[in-house]
Amino acid sequence: MTDTDNNSLPERKRGSGVKMVYDILRDEILDLVLPPGSPIDEVQLAERFKLSRTPIREALVRLAGEGLIDTLPNRSTMVSNIDFLNLHTFFEALVLMYRVTTRLAAQNHRPEDLPSIRGFHEDYAAAVQARDALAMIATNAAFHAAIAEAGRNPYFTGLFRRLLDEGRRILRLYYQSYEEQFPQRFVDEHAEIIAAIEARDVEAADRLGKAHAEQIVEQVQKLFTRNNKLDIDL
Template sequence: MAKAGSKVVSRALSKTPVKRQKRQSVFEDADVGLDILLEPLRETRKEPRAPARRPRRDDAPAEDASLTDRAYRILEELIATLQLPPGAVLSELTLSDRLKIGRTPIREALQRLARDGLVVVLPRRGVLVSDINLRTQLRLLEVRRVLEVLMAGLAAERATAEEREAFAEIAGSMRQAAEVEDDLAFMRLDRRFNLLMAQASRNEFAVRSMGLMNALSRRFWYQHYKEVADLPLAARLHAEVAEAVARRDRKAAETAASNLVDYIEDFARKTLDA
């Protein structure tokens, strides 16, 4: 099983369809590939590396959690950007070898991905990347609309000065990514936007619910955006939410969030004709 899974994952990780080849990111120093994804995904290029140190025995639980988070971020991005396509068989051993991360953090990351709906655990078949389904996406959007509006409003009221500054920075960077049609940079900024929104809203129940939807939504968008999406419009709508939060304007933030979900739903329905 591991040998067959290894071949599938190796092909998925090493070959990206021509139309999915990445352009140079305006936020990275090199072409995006597995080598970059294996590095910790720092929020900004200026973030210093932590000094290397030999872990003590009592550091092990925290270190394992950090490795699980790192494995999750890498695998989530590989799945969301279709470098691990729907139906790919994932082997813990192969992923551990390729990512240079132990099998326990890999296993825990896969369990989180299963909860997010990005992978499916099948008896006697192993772990498979889940299929992309339009009907599932539309049902997801029914719930996402309520949560997006709620969280945007809460964030506008509860965000700290530092968080509002970060929202303004993300808005500008999103517009810049759209101008140069840098899809991967936009997706990474979208992930930062979602994480910051979750933090600033300060409602753990809304955050947990939204967390199950964000990765699925990014993957659906990435699969179809070349055919039916308008990247500048998507960036502008995200930026308007972020800017309203930065201004502490709850009503504007809720309206902008509703407009964003209108666009996302329209985008999903257009995929039927693509």
């Protein structure tokens, strides 16, 4: 577990302990600061956050409920692994949820939704421009989450957020392992999605959401099929 002493602990209000720990750990898991499989030690976390173990444990229960960590009774907790053997289930759900949420946003959005969606789109474009992989991954997820919120179905939004989180971890792994790519194409696609939503073109939104998701799936699938050929001149 990394020593990250850069998280200064603000003066805490009673009752905010659990949420603070949850938020920080969640971000660290999603950014792969805490990689899959890494152990979680309550005592060390208690020292790190300068809290007793009780709120640490409550934060961990929350994270476990979201599948981000795995716990068993009387055993060490650890950051949940990415189930590479069953990524096809993830892809299947992701594509359908991209379709559903984008479609519902076209149908149900309200005027107050669009500034937020556009804001995340701009953040995403800036991250691509700056070639900042972490920011790109996070703003992509935020952009699509805002679209899901505009669709106004909390059940789909909930599942989609979970998929986006898992997608963040997978993409982070991708960007750690391979040459970093910052395709302008995705920025353009986001713009097209926004236009379809604004126009309340439900079918276009669905189609664009599907195509976009399939591109992401394709990108991730490259992670597992890529042969690192040794380009050695003989």
